[in-house]
Amino acid sequence: MSLALYGHPFSSYTQKVLVALYENNTPFEFRNIGPDTPEHTADWLRRWPLRKFPLLVDGERNVAETSVIIEYLQLAHSGPARLLPTDPMAALDVRFLDRFFDLHVMTPVQRAVEGALTGDPARREEGLAFAIEKLELAYAWLEGHLGGKTWAAGEDFTLADCAAAPSLFYADWTHRIGPAYRVLRAYRERLLARPSFARAVDEGRPYRPLFPLGAPERD
Known part of the structure; x- marks a missing residue:
C-alpha cells in the first residue's frame, strides 16, 4: 500500500484529513502516533522534523499541512467525491x-x-x-x-x-x-x-x- 497517514484519532487536524480519505474510500494505512507505537513516531519525525501531524506519505513523497494534503489527494488519488471545485x-x-x-x-x-x-x-x-x-x-x-x-x-x-x-x-x-x-x-x-x-x-x-x-x- 503506497499511502500512509501519520496522526492521532483524537487530533482535529488528523480527523480533517481522515474525512477526506473516507469520503472517497481511499485505501491507506493509518499509523497512530502514541506511546504504544514508538516506531511510528520515529519514522514520522525523520520524515517531518517540525513535529506536526498529520503527515501523508505516498511512496517516497511526504505531504504536510492538512489543506495541501487534501488537495494532493484530489490530484494524485482522486475519487468520486470532488472536494475542491473545478471552477x-x-x-x-x-x-x-x-x-x-x-x-x-x-x-x-x-x-x-x-x-x-x-x-x-x-x-x-x-x-x-x-x-x-x-x-x-x-x-x-x-x-x-x-x-x-x-x-x-x-x-x-x-x-x-x-x-x-x-x-x-x-x-x-x-x-x-x-x-x-x-x-x-x-x-x-x-x-x-x-x-x-x-x-x-x-x-x-x-x-x-x-x-x-x-x-x-x-x-
Missing part, C-alpha cells in the same frame, strides 16, 4: 472557508486547550476567555454565512466541510454554540451525521478523557 472562483471560496475554520475556529480552541494543559489556573482562564471572544465572532459570522446552504460552500460537500467538521466539533465542547445560532447548530448536526465524520468521531471516542476542558457526554 477557480468557486475553488477560491472553498479555500477561504477552509482557512476560516482552521484559523478562526480551531485556533482559538487550541489556545484554550493549551492553556488548560499547563495546569496553571490563570493560563487556563486566559486561554478560555480568548477562545470565547474569538469563537463568538466566528459563530456570528457563520450564522449569517450558512443561511440557505446545506454545506459550507453550498450544496456540495467540500474541503471546507472537512475543516469545519472537527473544528466545530471541538469548538462546541470549548464554548457551547448557543441557541441563538440555530443555523450553525443545525450545520454541526449535519456534519456529525455525515458517515465520513461519524466514523472519525467514533475512532477518536476512546481518547475523550484526554480533552483537558472536559469532554461532554454528548456527541
